[in-house]
Amino acid sequence: MTILVTGATGLVGQELVGLLLQNGHTVHYLSTSRTKLVTTPHYKGYYWNPKTAEIDVAAFDGVVTIVHLAGASVAQRWTAGYKEEIIQSRVLSTQLLYKTLHQISHNVIQIVAASAVGIYPNSLTSIYHETDLDIDDSFLGNVVKRWENEVSQFEKLELVVTKIRIGIVLAKNGGALQEMAKPIRFGFGAAFGSGKQYQSWIHIHDLAAVFYFVIQNKLAGVYNGVSPYPVTNEDLTKAIAKTLEKPLFLPNVPQFVMKLILGEMHEILFSSQHVSSRKLLDENFQFKYASLDKALLDLLK
Template sequence: MKVLITGATGLVGNELIKILLQNGISVNYLTTSRGKIANENNYKGFFWNPSVGEINEEAFTNVDVIVHLAGATVAKRWTNSYKQEIMNSRIDSTKLLYKTLERINHQVSQIVSASAIGIYPDSLTKVYHETDLEVDNSFLGNVVKQWEEEVNQFKNLDILVAKIRIGLVLSKNGGALQEMVKPIKIGTGAAFGSGEHYQSWIHIQDLAAVFYHIIQYKREGIYNGVSPYPVTNSQLTKAIAKTLGKPLFLPNIPKFVMKLILGDMHQLLFSSQHVSSRKLLDENFQFKYASLDKALHDLLK
């Protein structure tokens, strides 16, 4: 089997590539950086530039599955121009993959795309499942909705479509956890707002394993890429401090303060989505790091 990955050099891509290669699956990947093109027996890079519609069609040779992870990070200040980049990077790249497959001979039978739990409306009480159809009335909600609609087009090419709605990814190599660790380490850590909003998280290794599970068993449809035990922001902050052996003595950080500092991007820190992974559990998917304590111990010790 051969898998083509977009966004391969990001957190999730790096972890997924390890699993695929360990299981004898060859990897092709598309990159916008010519300096990141490798050429090994089972690991080959190809250039693309979705913003101008450029792609090396050789990337699709003998590919069975596409894993689509490409998209500009949302963890950067949301100016109007950057909001456009967040949207365009997802839509343009998806359209380019589709148009390419439409015109070439290929054997792709499945696309597995990243998505985000930001599509679910902000709620302190509701538990969200893959069958919930409401979309959050926010910039991120709109981005995810349009992204998923674009990915759904691949069904027109008789390709199985799977979308993984990813929660807060915990990793030792960057991402949200490392940003939360910094202030706690120097004694300035605190929960945000009331601290009661839910954060549905997942360990990076488990997330990569979710992608592999969906490839391995040829699944389609929506999957929530979150651990079985979401926590509140307050619980997460306290658990990080406890793992690091650091005290928390500052009051919670008010929402208006973070809005002043981050602008619209502050929504990432205050939005509440209690998301269920029951669908994965029902398919006998085994989480290696189901509990937050176990995940933090692995990543921070």
């Protein structure tokens, strides 16, 4: 199978591409950087620029499935200009894919798009399922809503449309876990705010497997890409410290301090979303790293 991936050089993209190649698939990928375009028998890059609506339509040759991961990182200070970049990188790229498929002859039958659990309202008590329709009234909630609305357009092309709402991705080579582990390694670790906010996480190996699973089984609709066992920020902090065999003795970091340091972006650390993966489990998806302890041992040891 030939699969077209956007965001292939990002943290999740690299993991997924590796899994696809291991399983004998051919990967085409779109990149905004001409210097990142390589050509091998099963891995080939094509140029695109969503801001100028440029795209090499040869990228779609023989493609059956599109995996759409592209989008500017939210883990950067949210200036007014960068907030616009976060939105536009998702909206314009999705619109360009849709417009291109609408105009060319192709064999695409499915698009699997990244989304985020940030769409769910901030709550210490609710457990969220894919059927919950309330949307968080935050900047991120709005971003994810607009992102998913654009992805829904592909239903007009009679494609199988799948959205994976991703939680905090735990990985060895970057991402949130390594940032959380840094101060803990030096003895300065502490939970944020009350520490009671829920953080729905997933090991990067399992996340790539979720994408592959919905591709293989042509599953349509929304799926929460999270482990079956979300934890509080306090429990996550303690688990990281235990795995690293480091003490935690500092008081929790007050919210106003992080707001001073990070600005509006601090919301990511204090927002609480307890998200269920029951729908994936009901489809018989099997997590390799369902428990946090097992995930951390794999990634931090």
